[in-house]
Amino acid sequence: MKQVGIFIYEQVQAVDLAGALDTFGQANEELKKLGRPAFYQIHLLGLNTQPVRAENGLKLMADVALNDCPALDYLVLPGGSGNQQLQQNPVFLHWLCSQDSQLEKLISICTGAFLLAASGLVNGKTLSTHWRFAQQLQDAFPAVQVNAEALYHKEDKYYSSGGMTAGIDLCLAILEEDLGLHLAQTVAQELVMYLRRSGNQTQYSRPLTVQASEETRFIQLQQWVLDNLHRPIGLAQMADKACLSERHFRRIFTQRFGLSPSRYLEQLRLDRARSLLLCDGYSLERVCQECGFSGANSFGRLFKLRFGFTPMDYRVHFGG
Structure with a gap:
């Protein structure tokens, strides 16, 4: 003991x-x-x-x-x-x-x-x-x-x-x-937490339902996506990482987790962006690069649509 x-x-x-x-x-x-x-x-x-x-x-x-x-x-x-x-x-x-x-x-x-x-x-x-x-x-x-x-x-x-x-x-x-994983997952569920927010995820990330999956391939897929957010990521790559055809991957992912793979990827990028906006030394351009957004204008429009703030207003409001 x-x-x-x-x-x-x-x-x-x-x-x-x-x-x-x-x-x-x-x-x-x-x-x-x-x-x-x-x-x-x-x-x-x-x-x-x-x-x-x-x-x-x-x-x-x-x-x-x-x-x-x-x-x-x-x-x-x-x-x-x-x-x-x-x-x-x-x-x-x-x-x-x-x-x-x-x-x-x-x-x-x-x-x-x-x-x-x-x-x-x-x-x-x-x-x-x-x-x-x-x-x-x-x-x-x-x-x-x-x-x-x-x-x-x-x-x-x-x-x-x-x-x-x-x-x-x-x-x-x-x-x-x-x-072991099973007992830790059981405890997480009792505490109404999502298991496997790994230590290298940034603070203020939104808990994601994928983390509660018992299937290793989806947990590994999430980690791969998190490690590659700064790169272009397509449905074909995600399906390949999950060892599924694109059509089957899109269907099973949406059924299991309640959102499409593209919306899931968007949420991961936005969650990472929210975290980086609260860290010193991250310009808007750098946040876009780190999170895989093609440009500040499109990122800003999407951010405001999802959270009701522009990225800079979010930084001022929550960054203290």
């Missing part, structure tokens, strides 16, 4: 905490239904066992103080505004560093990456965090390479994710490593 510690603190982000807790906890429930023993034993850890309040006001209490912490296999560091104080707390940082040698996985969610960076354990490595805080993290910890786009990132035993629901994507990926 894996011993999983989830660290809580004053002004922790409740969604980051609950996402990890529910994902690993639901895995145990699904194993129980199968007559199998629980795989994870979960401990809520704190500097002490005094009550704390999450950012949303939820009152929380740790089960175990750091001084009494059992030997852990996995440690989860949720985000939250309160981590600004923890980054300067020598007791916490010393404890975190002391855990490193025994841990199989050290996991940060959203701005929990600041705690991981403050420890110095990931100097020279890459971390993901919420896109809004990426530059702040990079400025504060220049020895770390920050990935502002990826939903989550794994390097050695260090795992990090973007904001909130991306933390659940990361935990689902860990479930798949530990317990």
Whole structure:
């Protein structure tokens, strides 16, 4: 049984905490239904066992103080505004560093990456965090390479994710490593999530029904399309990747997923475009190139038709 510690603190982000807790906890429930023993034993850890309040006001209490912490296999560091104080707390940082040698996985969610960076354990490595805080993290910890786009990132035993629901994507990926695709998919369905938003997908991608497919060929097709969005992609290529004739592919794809292959490809391009519009350094022309649109004018018209904003208005409204 894996011993999983989830660290809580004053002004922790409740969604980051609950996402990890529910994902690993639901895995145990699904194993129980199968007559199998629980795989994870979960401990809520704190500097002490005094009550704390999450950012949303939820009152929380740790089960175990750091001084009494059992030997852990996995440690989860949720985000939250309160981590600004923890980054300067020598007791916490010393404890975190002391855990490193025994841990199989050290996991940060959203701005929990600041705690991981403050420890110095990931100097020279890459971390993901919420896109809004990426530059702040990079400025504060220049020895770390920050990935502002990826939903989550794994390097050695260090795992990090973007904001909130991306933390659940990361935990689902860990479930798949530990317990296999089928169980991870079952947990995702119980959480009303779509499995297999891979870590290299950009933050703010819309969950797609293809990800819930049990057929490997459609999952592989999606990954190929995502890897080649900057290129022209036609129905013939998609059908070939799925090992189907064009006619059969169009019919079966539309039946399974409720949209035509061309509309699906359009949605993938638009989802990628929405993500890139919120990232620094991406001009409209570069977004078009990365997403496979032939020109800014046609892209702008399609974007406004689908989302009600021009690309630039979207950037201003959602980019902060």
